[in-house]
Amino acid sequence: MLERIQVLICGGTGCMSSHSKEIKQAFEEELTNLGIKDEVGLVLTGCFGLCERGPVIVIYPDETFYAHVKVSDVKIICEEHLLKGRHIDRLLVKNPLDRNKIKQMSQLTFYSKQKRIALRNCGQINPLDIDEYIARDGYLALGEALTKMTPDQVIKEVLDSGLKGRGGGGFLTGLKWQFAAQSVSDKKYVICNADEGDPGAFMDRAILEGDPHSILEAMALCGYAIGSDQGYIYVRAEYPVAVERLEHAILQAKEYQLLGDSIFGTDFSFNIDIRLGAGAFVCGEETALIKSIEGFRGMPVLKPPFPAKKGLWGYPTNVNNVETLANIPVIFLKGADYFKSIGTENSTGTKVFALGGKINNTGLVEVPMGTTLREVVYDIGGGIPNKRKFKAIQTGGPSGGCITEKDLDTPIDFDNLKKLGSMMGSGGMIVMDEDNCMVDVARFYLEFTVEESCGKCTPCREGTKQMLDILNRICDGDGTLKDIDELEKLAHMIQKTSLCGLGQTAPNPVLSTIKHFRDEYIAHVVDKACPAGVCAELTHFVIDDGCIGCTKCAKNCPVNAISGWPKQIHMIDDELCIKCGACKKACPVGAITSIPSIRGEAV
Ligand SMILES: Cc1cc2nc3c(=O)[nH]c(=O)nc-3n(C[C@H](O)[C@H](O)[C@H](O)COP(=O)(O)O)c2cc1C
Numbered sequence: 001m002l003e004r005i006q007v008l009i010c011g012g013t014g015c016m017s018s019h020s021k022e023i024k025q026a027f028e029e030e031l032t033n034l035g036i037k038d039e040v041g042l043v044l045t046g047c048f049g050l051c052e053r054g055p056v057i058v059i060y061p062d063e064t065f066y067a068h069v070k071v072s073d074v075k076i077i078c079e080e081h082l083l084k085g086r087h088i089d090r091l092l093v094k095n096p097l098d099r100n101k102i103k104q105m106s107q108l109t110f111y112s113k114q115k116r117i118a119l120r121n122c123g124q125i126n127p128l129d130i131d132e133y134i135a136r137d138g139y140l141a142l143g144e145a146l147t148k149m150t151p152d153q154v155i156k157e158v159l160d161s162g163l164k165g166r167g168g169g170g171f172l173t174g175l176k177w178q179f180a181a182q183s184v185s186d187k188k189y190v191i192c193n194a195d196e197g198d199p200g201a202f203m204d205r206a207i208l209e210g211d212p213h214s215i216l217e218a219m220a221l222c223g224y225a226i227g228s229d230q231g232y233i234y235v236r237a238e239y240p241v242a243v244e245r246l247e248h249a250i251l252q253a254k255e256y257q258l259l260g261d262s263i264f265g266t267d268f269s270f271n272i273d274i275r276l277g278a279g280a281f282v283c284g285e286e287t288a289l290i291k292s293i294e295g296f297r298g299m300p301v302l303k304p305p306f307p308a309k310k311g312l313w314g315y316p317t318n319v320n321n322v323e324t325l326a327n328i329p330v331i332f333l334k335g336a337d338y339f340k341s342i343g344t345e346n347s348t349g350t351k352v353f354a355l356g357g358k359i360n361n362t363g364l365v366e367v368p369m370g371t372t373l374r375e376v377v378y379d380i381g382g383g384i385p386n387k388r389k390f391k392a393i394q395t396g397g398p399s400g401g402c403i404t405e406k407d408l409d410t411p412i413d414f415d416n417l418k419k420l421g422s423m424m425g426s427g428g429m430i431v432m433d434e435d436n437c438m439v440d441v442a443r444f445y446l447e448f449t450v451e452e453s454c455g456k457c458t459p460c461r462e463g464t465k466q467m468l469d470i471l472n473r474i475c476d477g478d479g480t481l482k483d484i485d486e487l488e489k490l491a492h493m494i495q496k497t498s499l500c501g502l503g504q505t506a507p508n509p510v511l512s513t514i515k516h517f518r519d520e521y522i523a524h525v526v527d528k529a530c531p532a533g534v535c536a537e538l539t540h541f542v543i544d545d546g547c548i549g550c551t552k553c554a555k556n557c558p559v560n561a562i563s564g565w566p567k568q569i570h571m572i573d574d575e576l577c578i579k580c581g582a583c584k585k586a587c588p589v590g591a592i593t594s595i596p597s598i599r600g601e602a603v
């Protein structure tokens, strides 16, 4: 029987952790009970992007978007929606502008400004079914290239598209393929870098989970272009769903003879194996990654020679990021000119960002290069929650910097973000509001890089630790003005003398917060105050006369430090207060303020 309805259930890691697998099982049982199992297609897809509203399901043909679905909602969805065609109102998402319920996925502003190329199949197909990928022109690009194009023509198409690497460096992909092709050797390798270690980033994971075949197809295309018959996907073991789907996809592709010997009846052979990483951030750096695959400790080595000349086991190797590769089949299916028509002159195509922090719609977004940061934060991201004020956006993760309100209208591309003192990085985008302390933010990123430094070279190993000591001093109220100068001096030295990108970029968050928020650093060292009320040693919470006695603060205090009768002014017991700031956030009338203090004593 022909299925009249398709229920797509998000099977991305985010929704799976909120029981989307159990939701699918509940659908199977309920549809059997109702006797309509044959009429309804059930598919566990990849991530839809709006992870904050997960578990998400989308029902076709009317494209109904249901958010925060629970196992207990399945019965009513089946009985009301699938049988009688009535929407379940409470599971629909509200339009933030007029508070009306939105029925169709395409009407959500979160999606209307996006353009999905790398994520084209995520949330659309069953990633475990190669036929669904093929039905959407999967492996067509590989077939056409192998049977109608020379390797040089393949490289030219990628070069003409202007595609730049999405793994952080932004190097022209076609040029990289050309270098590897020009290296003369009887053995060459293709590596897909799926290490993805930036805190909060999950673009690559989503692509691997939602569309694994697109990566296999792109790697085979690269193998043909550079003259390689072996590829490796280096993926962190912390991504078990991605690994499972990749393993399954490789088996299916082999079964269909789309990997292995004589692909498409040609003399081109290509195999792909998976190598698991243990989750060290530095192993995402290509030379450290290569060392790790070779079985050594993942430590970067000096470049040149670049991997295109001397890479895995000394042979020419092309390393590309997952998102870079996900764009490749589209360049062949739609042409380099189509790809180039999207984005800006020097940054073609789209970019996927993992939007997080103080933003209403956290999740994955893919926008054409040239989209402004304001559009991403307000139109797609839905703005800042709880009527708080935007303060900054951090792009590029621990290697990037923060961008402030005055630059929000900047079109996003590789060059513009660099000009603003930040960088594209791999696509992490963290939004901060007035409750974020920027010294504390710098400290957070530096703690990460200190932890992740491989220790091979002194400037990074020792210098970042010294910077962290200074930041800790400043946050504790023991800093001096000289410390800020010292931070800048150390930062420039580490940038110039570190061996790899980790050390070279580790000081960026510190430098950019000093540049844009020097007043906050000065408040910490001179006034001994943390204006955002985050640094515990420098913050003292008080309740003023504006208190209406709603009791919300007391209910939210984790240590019962707040007392007071309903409708009367409340009080904070300083001895008990652990300076968590939960009361300030909970107060509906802004009656709680943080005031300067020295080591917890109000001044
Ligand atoms: C510390 C560090 C971590 C990195 N982590 C990643 C990563 O997780 N994924 C990635 O694709 N590239 C990462 N890179 C960049 C890679 O070295 C390399 O440039 C990239 O994989 C090349 O692919 P692309 O040209 O497609 O961007 C990292 C670089 C550094 C310095």
Ligand code: SF4
Residues within 6 Å of the ligand: 282, 299, 300, 452, 453, 454, 455, 456, 457, 458, 460, 461, 498, 499, 500, 501, 502, 503, 504
């Ligand atoms: S810069 Fe840091 S991570 Fe890179 S090699 Fe040196 S110590 Fe290791």
Ligand code: SF4
Residues within 6 Å of the ligand: 541, 556, 557, 558, 559, 560, 561, 562, 572, 576, 577, 578, 579, 580, 581, 582, 583, 584
């Ligand atoms: S800052 Fe935290 S611990 Fe202190 S009174 Fe408020 S909620 Fe309680």
Ligand code: SF4
Residues within 6 Å of the ligand: 543, 546, 547, 548, 549, 550, 551, 552, 553, 554, 569, 570, 586, 587, 588, 589, 590, 591, 592
């Ligand atoms: S939340 Fe604000 S208004 Fe309510 S009791 Fe606490 S201080 Fe007073």
Ligand code: FES
Residues within 6 Å of the ligand: 010, 011, 012, 013, 014, 015, 016, 046, 047, 048, 049, 050, 051, 052, 054, 055, 056, 363
């Ligand atoms: S994981 Fe389900 S929407 Fe992203």
